[in-house]
Amino acid sequence: MINGPNLNLLGVRKPEIYGHTTLADIEAALRAQAAKLGYKMSFMQSNHEGDLIDAIQAARTASAGIIINPAAYTHTSVALHDALESAELPVVEVHLSNVHKREPFRHHSYISPQATAVIAGAGAQGYELALAFLARHLG
Numbered sequence: 278m279i280n281g282p283n284l285n286l287l288g289v290r291k292p293e294i295y296g297h298t299t300l301a302d303i304e305a306a307l308r309a310q311a312a313k314l315g316y317k318m319s320f321m322q323s324n325h326e327g328d329l330i331d332a333i334q335a336a337r338t339a340s341a342g343i344i345i346n347p348a349a350y351t352h353t354s355v356a357l358h359d360a361l362e363s364a365e366l367p368v369v370e371v372h373l374s375n376v377h378k379r380e381p382f383r384h385h386s387y388i389s390p391q392a393t394a395v396i397a398g399a400g401a402q403g404y405e406l407a408l409a410f411l412a413r414h415l416g
């Protein structure tokens with residue numbers, strides 16, 4: 278699971294939009310869910326685009342799939358689009374908020390063309406839905 282910029286501030290950053298759950302809470306829930314499903318998960322968050330690209334490139338050979346919330350890079354990053362394309366893995370793009378209900382600049386995603394599935398607006402639960410989907414998708 279890869280999380281982009283400012284998501285380290287979940288729980289304190291605009292809780293009316295992103296909720297009160299912290300990233301640590303989300304990771305703990307997903308770790309438990311993955312164990313039940315028979316998968317091992319690794320987690321990273323970075324505020325730096327290059328670190329996110331490195332993580333995607335590492336996943337290419339080490340992982341069965343990627344859950345990613347690219348945060349603001351969703352709307353700007355051709356580099357993340359290209360990294361995901363090269364990874365050739367199932368990808369679930371997650372957004373806590375419903376980006377389509379928000380400012381127009383959040384309506385376009387460079388990531389969605391590379392995503393197997395997109396989940397937006399389900400809050401922290403979106404990550405759990407992403408993992409449930411991915412596990413079933415992988416069989």
Ligand code: DQA
Pocket residue numbers: 282283284346347348349350351371372373374375376383
């Ligand atoms: C976000 C939505 C993005 O537009 C925003 O820049 C974020 C978080 C979400 O999870 O709702 O940082 O990806």
